[in-house]
Amino acid sequence: MAYPDGLLSEDEYVVVHTHPHWKMLVVPVVLFLIVVGGGSYLAALAAELPWNVPLWIALGAVGGVLIIWWTLAPLVRWRTTHFVVTSRRLMVREGVFTRTGVDIPMWRINSVRFSHGIVDRLFGCGTLIVESASDEPLEFDDIPKVERVHTLLYREVNDESEQDDQERWERR
Structure with missing residues (x-):
């Protein structure tokens, strides 16, 4: 993806355009897998309980917040760094x-x-x-x-x- 030409002066051209290395996304991906795996395990344990539906909703909400905070935010930060x-x-x-x-x-x-x-x-x-x-x-x-x-x-x-x-x- 080239850098927007509108931000360059007349006889200026792009030599290198890059984002940070993908290695900065390793920890967020591992955290994503841990949250999904842990949430699935806890949801399976909650299936035996009589009040499992509210617990599943709470697990989904907590898991969603953690995924947004630990995975999606670093991914967007990586993508928007030039x-x-x-x-x-x-x-x-x-x-x-x-x-x-x-x-x-x-x-x-x-x-x-x-x-x-x-x-x-x-x-x-x-x-x-x-x-x-x-x-x-x-x-x-x-x-x-x-x-x-x-x-x-x-x-x-x-x-x-x-x-x-x-x-x-x-x-x-």
């Missing part, structure tokens, strides 16, 4: 009801690093660390194919600085 590298800037957009965003122009980026432990390497993701003119480096966790994204972002930063150098040279 990490986008364009030819001119790095953009991160997060949120469903309250959207937040970070835009870093390429010319403000000083360095780009990545890190990934053994689990991240098995899953093929990692943390991208971007140092810009701001006080603290920004860390973006669970970036899929972080080494590839690092390389592409580094190339775009270098291309931007080379273009700036060339424009300054031509003005002299």
